[in-house]
Amino acid sequence: MVVNIYDSMTSHEIVALLPYQAPFLFVDEIISVDENSISGSYHYPKNSSFYQGHFKGNPITPGVILTETMAQIGLVALGIFIMGQGSEKLSDFQIALSSTEIDFYKPVYPDETVRVKSQKEYFRFHKLKCAVEMYNAKDELVCRGKIAGMLRSKTD
């Protein structure tokens, strides 16, 4: 079943439910979402603090930040959407990252905007596992891999 985002939760509602805030929120917008997949975007501001140290005099977005961006859009935002399809309104939930396996292909520089696409492999027994890809503004593959985490609505 494909659920149109505007029939249920809006991009704004999903982002508002994310349990992150600056300087560790890496989601600007959810572009599309259904029960099995999601895509969203994030722009890395030039003045982000990690560029001061990664690397000295040569700012490049750290792989862990790219991974975190993929996890926030591809796993947590998708999980929120899926859990939000239940009968009760989703308000409180617990999350934990359980595994990441990512390959990196292109660097991401300050002031770049990336797009994350994620496809659900399964969501069972509170474990969500996804195949996630990130693309830059030229539509080149930046990184790709599998991310899994435990997501549990507090009403469960």
Place this chain on the structure above:
Amino acid sequence: MMDKVALIAELKEIIKPYVQDQEAFGKLTEETHFITDLKINSANLVDIVLDTEDKYNIEIDNDSMDKMSDVKSAIGVIEEKIAAKG
């Protein structure tokens, strides 16, 4: 019905890739607990249950999953689901 020794041997093959404590795995008995003895995390416990479903072509529901905390209870659930298949 498959005998218990064979079932435990097959279960050992399924859980092997997820085990963190190899010493406890070497001494595995029916009493061995997946999380406290083998140091398997809850996310990998889900993978074990999914691998078990594939191996025996059974479906494990939430209540059964909650019971599968050690070798003995896992074997019990697997036997029950295989029997229910007829």
